[in-house]
Amino acid sequence: QEQALKEMQELTTLLSDYSQGKSVNTGQGTDAGNTATGTANGSVASLTDAVTLLESARQDAVANQSEQAADKVVQFIALWPSVEGHVQISDPTSYTAIENEMTETSGYLLSSPPNTDKAIQTLDQMLNRLRPLTEERSYTAWDAALILLREGLEAILVLAALLAYAKKSGEAVAGRWIWAGAGTGLVLSGILAVLFTTLVAAAASGSMRELLEGVTGLVAVVLMLTVGSWLHSKSNAAAWNRFVENSVGNALARGSLWSLFAVSALAILREGAETAIFYVGMAPAIETSQLLIGIGSATIILVILAFAIIKFSVRLPIRAFFLTATVLIYYLVFRFLGESIHSLQVAGKLPGHTASSLPSISWLGMYPTWETFVPQIAVLIFMVWQLVRQEMRSSKQQ
Known part of the structure; x- marks a missing residue:
C-alpha cells in the first residue's frame, strides 16, 4: 500500500507537470529512475537522492528482483562521488564503511544465485548510516x-x-x-x-x-x-x-x-x-x-x-x-x-x-x-x- 501511494503521488506530479507544459522524462517510472536520469542530465544530486536510490534498491531486493536492485546500486555508486564529500565531513566512520558496503551489496546481488538476504542486510546498514546525515546542518x-x-x-x-x-x-x-x-x-x-x-x-x-x-x-x-x-x-x-x-x-x-x-x-x-x-x-x-x-x-x-x-x-x-x-x-x-x-x-x-x-x-x-x-x-x-x-x-x- 505504501509503495502504491508513493507511485500514485509521483504519477499525479508527472501529469500535473505535463499539463503545465513542463519537460518530463517518461522513460523512468520511479523516483530512483528520475533521480539517476536527472543527475545524468546535469542537475545537482543530493544525499536525499542517494537515500532514495538505496530505498528503491532495497524494495527490489525484498521482492527478489535482484537485477533491478543491482542496477540501482550501480546508479548509487555512480552518484556517490557527488555526495561523498558531505558524508566524509559529517561522519568519516560511516564514509569508510559505506564505500566498502556498496561494493559488497553489488557483489551479493550479482552473485549466482543472488544472496538477497545479505544484500538487504548491507542496504539496511547503509541506510541507517545515511538517513541521519540528510538533515540540514551547519559546519564549524x-x-x-x-x-x-x-x-x-x-x-x-x-x-x-x-x-x-x-x-x-x-x-x-x-x-x-x-x-x-x-x-x-x-x-x-x-x-x-x-x-x-x-x-x-x-x-x-x-x-x-x-x-x-x-x-x-x-x-x-x-x-x-x-x-x-x-x-x-x-x-x-x-x-x-x-x-x-x-x-x-x-x-x-x-x-x-x-x-x-x-x-x-x-x-x-x-x-x-x-x-x-x-x-x-x-x-x-x-x-x-x-x-x-x-x-x-x-x-x-x-x-x-x-x-x-x-x-x-x-x-x-x-x-x-x-x-x-x-x-x-x-x-x-x-x-x-x-x-x-x-x-x-x-x-x-x-x-x-x-x-x-x-x-x-x-x-x-x-x-x-x-x-x-x-x-x-x-x-x-x-x-x-x-x-x-x-x-x-x-x-x-x-
Whole structure:
C-alpha cells in the first residue's frame, strides 16, 4: 500500500507537470529512475537522492528482483562521488564503511544465485548510516580545519621527506624543483576544482575526480617506488659520500630533478583537487569567518609539522635518515596504491570483488576487495625485497 501511494503521488506530479507544459522524462517510472536520469542530465544530486536510490534498491531486493536492485546500486555508486564529500565531513566512520558496503551489496546481488538476504542486510546498514546525515546542518571552523589536515598530511609527508633530502645534500637547486612541483600541483588542483564545480555536471565531476585521483595516484606510486629505492641506495655512508662528490659543481642529474618535481606535484594534485571540492560543497553551510579560520589554522599546523619533520630528519645520521625517508615513502606507496585502485572502482573503471576475510584499514588504504588487496601485497613483497637486497649489498661494501 505504501509503495502504491508513493507511485500514485509521483504519477499525479508527472501529469500535473505535463499539463503545465513542463519537460518530463517518461522513460523512468520511479523516483530512483528520475533521480539517476536527472543527475545524468546535469542537475545537482543530493544525499536525499542517494537515500532514495538505496530505498528503491532495497524494495527490489525484498521482492527478489535482484537485477533491478543491482542496477540501482550501480546508479548509487555512480552518484556517490557527488555526495561523498558531505558524508566524509559529517561522519568519516560511516564514509569508510559505506564505500566498502556498496561494493559488497553489488557483489551479493550479482552473485549466482543472488544472496538477497545479505544484500538487504548491507542496504539496511547503509541506510541507517545515511538517513541521519540528510538533515540540514551547519559546519564549524573545526570541520573546515579537519578537511585540510586530513587531506594535506599525506602530501606534507612526501614533501617533507623530499625537502629534507634536498637540504641534507646541500643542493639548493633540488629544493627549488621540489617547491616548483608543489606549486604546480597546487595551481592545477585549483583549476581542476573550478572546472569540476562550474563546468561539469555534479555526477560527472564526481566520477571524473575519482578517475583523476586513481590515475595520478598510480603514477605517483611508480615514481615514489623509484625515489624510495634511490633513497635507500644512499643509506650507506660511503655511497652517499660518493654521490655528493660526483654532484659537486654539477648539481643533480636533470632526470633526478624532474622526478622530484613530478612526485611533489602529484602528491599535491592528488589531494588538492579533492580538498577544494570539499570546501566548495561545504561553503553554503558554513559562515565565511569559520571557513577562513579553519583553513588558516590547519595551514599553520601543517607548516609547523613540515618544519619539525624536516628539521628532525636532517639531524639524523646518514643511515637513519635515508632508512626513515625510504620507509615513509614506501608506506605512502602502499597506501596510495590501495586508495588509487579504490578510486578507480568508485569511478566504475575497475570491478570490486569483496570478501569478509580481507582487512579494511583506512590509514593503510586497505579495502576488503581482491582488486586492492592483491596489488598491495605484491608491492609490499617487492618493497621488502628491495630493502633486504639493498641492506645485503651495503653490508658487503662495508
